[in-house]
Amino acid sequence: MRKFLPAFLMALMGGVALASPVTFIERAPYDETGIDVAVDQSALHGILPEAELTDLVEAGRRLFNTHFTTNDGAGRPLATQATIPTHFKHPREIVFQRASGPDANACSSCHNKPSSGGAGDFTANVFTSEGTESADFDSVDPQFSNERNTNHMFGSGLMELLAREMTGDLHAQRDAGFAEAMKSGEPVRVDLVTKGISFGSISISPNGVIDVSQLDGVDQDLVVRAFSQKGVIPSLRMFTLNALNAHHGIEADERFGAAMTGEMDFDGDGVINELSPGLVSALVAYQATLPSPLPTPFDNSEWNAMAKQGSAVFAEAGCASCHVPALPLYDLKFADPGPLDSAGTLAAGDVPEPALYDLSQLDWVAALPRDENGDVLVPMFGDLKRHEIADDRTSHFGNELMSQGFVPRSTFITAELWGVADTAPYGHRGDLTTLDEAIRAHGGEAAASRDAYADLSEDDRNALLTFLKTLRMPQ
Ligand code: HEC
Numbered sequence: 001m002r003k004f005l006p007a008f009l010m011a012l013m014g015g016v017a018l019a020s021p022v023t024f025i026e027r028a029p030y031d032e033t034g035i036d037v038a039v040d041q042s043a044l045h046g047i048l049p050e051a052e053l054t055d056l057v058e059a060g061r062r063l064f065n066t067h068f069t070t071n072d073g074a075g076r077p078l079a080t081q082a083t084i085p086t087h088f089k090h091p092r093e094i095v096f097q098r099a100s101g102p103d104a105n106a107c108s109s110c111h112n113k114p115s116s117g118g119a120g121d122f123t124a125n126v127f128t129s130e131g132t133e134s135a136d137f138d139s140v141d142p143q144f145s146n147e148r149n150t151n152h153m154f155g156s157g158l159m160e161l162l163a164r165e166m167t168g169d170l171h172a173q174r175d176a177g178f179a180e181a182m183k184s185g186e187p188v189r190v191d192l193v194t195k196g197i198s199f200g201s202i203s204i205s206p207n208g209v210i211d212v213s214q215l216d217g218v219d220q221d222l223v224v225r226a227f228s229q230k231g232v233i234p235s236l237r238m239f240t241l242n243a244l245n246a247h248h249g250i251e252a253d254e255r256f257g258a259a260m261t262g263e264m265d266f267d268g269d270g271v272i273n274e275l276s277p278g279l280v281s282a283l284v285a286y287q288a289t290l291p292s293p294l295p296t297p298f299d300n301s302e303w304n305a306m307a308k309q310g311s312a313v314f315a316e317a318g319c320a321s322c323h324v325p326a327l328p329l330y331d332l333k334f335a336d337p338g339p340l341d342s343a344g345t346l347a348a349g350d351v352p353e354p355a356l357y358d359l360s361q362l363d364w365v366a367a368l369p370r371d372e373n374g375d376v377l378v379p380m381f382g383d384l385k386r387h388e389i390a391d392d393r394t395s396h397f398g399n400e401l402m403s404q405g406f407v408p409r410s411t412f413i414t415a416e417l418w419g420v421a422d423t424a425p426y427g428h429r430g431d432l433t434t435l436d437e438a439i440r441a442h443g444g445e446a447a448a449s450r451d452a453y454a455d456l457s458e459d460d461r462n463a464l465l466t467f468l469k470t471l472r473m474p475q
């Protein structure tokens, strides 16, 4: 049930357990606090009833669009943008700073094309630095940070579920190989394939040592990390915590609270308990339930015929080997916290029982096609795998100077093309204005496919571009 409470009543009732996990707060006009919802994390466990999920998603939608103020704890004079809580060596004097952040007031300040949760213009680019040494940069020079364009979260709940299933498959294959090597006393080679995507192989010797030199496109722990254009973040929850701190200077309790850092006010802005685990859950629920983009026909039959031809050209030119049109998903229950969350992010082991959001009850999920096994076909046009995408001849995507997560500099996760018709500009830096430029910029593992595109007849090339223009965002 939905409840509205004035802020002063909320304060009086502090700690009293309420039936619904979500409370919407009515703030007085002079109360310049942005956050106007409260969520009781302890009430989020097991399958969440549909009405409560609806409330939670609405709470997350409001938070995603909230302009955080200093009353909420915006700003971080003593904390850097780093994932691991890190102090600046000297307190920051300016609250907002376009290069190393905080650089925005709301999540939707950047994620807004064509609507909240969407992609962003070049103006919404972010300068990300994994290293803590250079976290205080005030320049956009690439020697200090990697510049990234804003991507969208539509369909991201299904993406994270796919990554969890793929990780489960890879771990099961590794464990079976391990058991076989122990039993047989012989080295065992395991080909790692999940949902038709190959991640290379590992060799396991009978003494338990694993040779990972033939791994391809995934980390050595075999966790498929779907998020960030680098493919180094495993969950919406972890990304959300990073973003809250980096972009807004809002430090979530589960990462920056006294239990983790030993400090009540780690970022030194005078506000404590800036964002509860329940509010992080609301942000995750909102993003995880954003509808997936779907191929959308034109009103014009001639263009639809061209798009159909273009879809075949897309496959023939080798595009579909990385931009796989759809991956099958077996389980539609989204657990939060999820199995891939780890230290610094509320994890499954930190709660008595994770909440389960049954995405199959959402209308847009029910409308997705299924394969012969009944698995939902997630129309992502991606493979959740990292590829070397630049070489000496075609070096555009090799522009970054800093490796992130020890992933080579010109290696990126395949951009999911769902919604690509509405998410210009393109490329991880957002410096390509047309699809044609973005395709011609492919090098490295995609060199042959890029050349195939360049060699197409004008008719086939136009057909391919027309097909990509059917990949619309939900309007
Ligand atoms: C200043 C602009 C900006 C703001 C504000 C911002 N983001 Fe982002 N977001 C980005 C950029 C840029 C990326 C791509 C990052 C990369 O590739 O490394 C991104 C990526 C993401 C992703 C990963 C999507 C994917 O498919 O890889 C998530 C999740 C996300 N943001 C959530 C949030 C949340 C939640 C907030 C608010 C707390 C937020 N963002 C605020 C710019 C922004």
Ligand code: HEC
Pocket (backbone or CB within 6 Å): 229, 314, 317, 318, 319, 320, 321, 322, 323, 387, 389, 397, 412, 413, 414, 415, 416, 417, 420, 423, 425, 426, 427, 428, 429, 435, 438, 439, 442, 445, 446, 449, 450, 453
């Ligand atoms: C070897 C794998 C691979 C192949 C083959 C491949 N791509 Fe890509 N594609 C990628 C990766 C990785 C990116 C992300 C590049 C970046 O921004 O760093 C990408 C990015 C893109 C983008 C930009 C998306 C955006 O939102 O910025 C488009 C468009 C695209 N590819 C289309 C194609 C087409 C069309 C083909 C076939 C001619 C193709 N790709 C072949 C891996 C591949």
